[in-house]
Amino acid sequence: MTWWQRLWRRTKMEEQLEKELRFHLDQHASELIARGHSLNEARRQARVALGGPEQVKENCRDARSTRWLEDLLQDFRYAIRAVRTQPGFAVVALLTLALGSGATTVMFTFINGVLLKPLPYPEPDRLVTVHGHTDTWNTEAFGEQNFAYFDFIDCQRENRSLAMAGCLYSSGGTLSDPGEPAYVDRREISSELSSVLGVTLWRGRAFLPEEDRPGAAPVIILSYSFWQRRFAGIPAAIGRSIAFEGKRYTVVGIEPPGSRLDGEETDVFTPLGQNTAGYLRNRRPRPVGVVVRLQPGVTLVQAQKELALIGGHLAEQYPDTNAGRAFEVQPLRPEVGDVRSTLWLLLGAVSLVLLIACTNVASLLLARAVSRGRELAMRAALGAGRSRLVRQCLTESAVLGLSGACWVKNHLWAQP
């Protein structure tokens, strides 16, 4: 019999145990009767020889390897009953625990998502970003300075230590075919983006370098969810022509599910190099965001030196736009601004709240323990060992704690 059979067939095992011992007693008694003892005397002697039937049974139960589990279930049932008889106590304890652990969970989820999780790309520590820097630029007001498109192209061409990709976080537009016209989010990306991030497309291919130029054939990459929405996820979507902002594009690839560049999942991607807008053909505006993968063996400092050199050259070459403009390599992190330390502080505060909640519940339990002194004394008198009593109390506390956690799960995580 396996252990779970033993557990499930507990009632049957109890019956069998009873039957086995009864057989023993009867057998012994009838033998004693045959030797001339009276019925009552024979029964008495048989029982004396065996020892207390309850003790023997208890020892037999101990011989089962599932004893601890049976005890646990028993304690569990008892704890549930205890909770039911004192609903006021249970509600107060649960509410306290739920508040404490709920707040901590929310805070930790936040910090985990924003600060702890590495970027979801291969070798995330080699992914960096480059920002522009000029003395007059106010980072606090405008955020980090991006790149002029031509500066990006020059840096990309001249450097040896970095693989650079650009992305224009700007324009959406109307998609009019296939289906109903609708506004879709669009990002313009340079052809290197997926190789720099180390992402393989779900279907199809990334943009080719020759498509990343003015006048090349218009091509478009769809996000996974957009592909599901508009094309019901059919593979034949690759090669289809779609109308975006009154221009026909050919679908060449599908992004993997869940890939997002900034916050929300973008619907469609077009090649950055095909955009001939004036603000890209000019070194003054700086709209292009840059993602960089350090080449193997290159450190952040080496990359910084090389980019400083290129920045110097550009400043000499184009003094009216690039004078005083430097490039700074920085580790790629989700943009959370200056809230890093605040978040940690909040987590600390919330953990303290949890601690206080636990202390409160502990004192509640302590108060109850005083009134339960009689019950525990009775159990000890009936033969419960110290460890058995401790286990029972632990199970009861665990039931409280788990119920609190379940409550948090149902009520807080259900919120969108």
Add this chain to the structure above:
Amino acid sequence: MPEKSDLPQGTLDLLILKVVALGAVHGYAIAQRLEQVSRGVVQVPQGSLYPALHRLENRGLLAGDWKQTESGREAKSYRLTRKGRTQLETEAASWQRLIEAIGLVLKLSEGSAK
């Protein structure tokens, strides 16, 4: 009547295995036979017989089946499993070695120790 002695620690399992190896029997018969075979020297504590039987059953050394006895009642009778037989052999051999060694020590005379 010779004085009854308590079983040395850990030998009850060995004795039970040996008795069961002679043929499938129920608990009461095991107790009886142990007492008869040891000529009443070994006092089998009946209270600890059943826990021991259940423990051996859980370890897979014994298997219990419910069978009709001659009197027509159902009784749980135990038989040795293959694992139980191997266990019995190893334990019996090590017990044999132990008593031989102890016998040797006890046989030492004062003179031979010098």
